[in-house]
Amino acid sequence: MQSVLSDIHYHSEEAAYAYVEARIWPNGPLCPHCGSAAGERIGRLQGKTTRIGLYKCYACRQPFNVKVGTIFEKSHVPMRVWLQAIYLMSASKKGISARQLQRTFNCGLKTAWFIGHRVREAMAVLRIDGGPLGGANQVVEIDETNRAVVGRARRQRSELPRTERHRCHAWPGHYRERR
Numbered sequence: 111m112q113s114v115l116s117d118i119h120y121h122s123e124e125a126a127y128a129y130v131e132a133r134i135w136p137n138g139p140l141c142p143h144c145g146s147a148a149g150e151r152i153g154r155l156q157g158k159t160t161r162i163g164l165y166k167c168y169a170c171r172q173p174f175n176v177k178v179g180t181i182f183e184k185s186h187v188p189m190r191v192w193l194q195a196i197y198l199m200s201a202s203k204k205g206i207s208a209r210q211l212q213r214t215f216n217c218g219l220k221t222a223w224f225i226g227h228r229v230r231e232a233m234a235v236l237r238i239d240g241g242p243l244g245g246a247n248q249v250v251e252i253d254e255t256n257r258a259v260v261g262r263a264r265r266q267r268s269e270l271p272r273t274e275r276h277r278c279h280a281w282p283g284h285y286r287e288r289r
């Protein structure tokens with residue numbers, strides 16, 4: 111049995127960087143400062159004390175890594191922990207709280223909150239960039255369970271006079287019962 115969590119990029123920092131680089135730079139490293147592409151103008155820095163995943167652009171003479179311009183930028187959280195967080199947060203149906211991340215990663219609440227916030231931010235951006243669910247002008251079907259809940263909620267709402275309801279901020283134009 112090969113568990114998903116055994117994948118090397120969840121445990122080795124080098125493998126984690128390689129995993130992210132392969133996705134962000136499918137055609138080789140790109141300089142985030144001047145836009146130079148892979149080739150003779152970009153070199154990998156590989157000194158003994160050099161941080162993992164560090165490159166240097168010989169066109170603009172600036173160092174960079176794959177984290178620049180992503181949710182991983184300017185963080186000291188190891189890349190393998192970022193990947194673990196992304197896996198946990200996207201695989202769990204109901205999401206994961208900062209407290210849960212704190213317990214799992216054995217880190218401070220501030221770090222846990224930061225990781226959770228950044229990962230959710232990336233998920234939200236993806237949803238906006240992806241356009242409407244199902245694509246533009248496409249019909250999206252909702253299963254019967256959801257329709258039943260909407261129907262019941264609507265009946266309950268309509269039994270109350272409007273003054274008893276207040277505007278729902280999550281769903282503009284809709285009202286929910288006052289508690």
Ligand SMILES: [Zn+2]
Pocket residue numbers: 141142143144145146167168169170171172
């Ligand atoms: Zn450059």
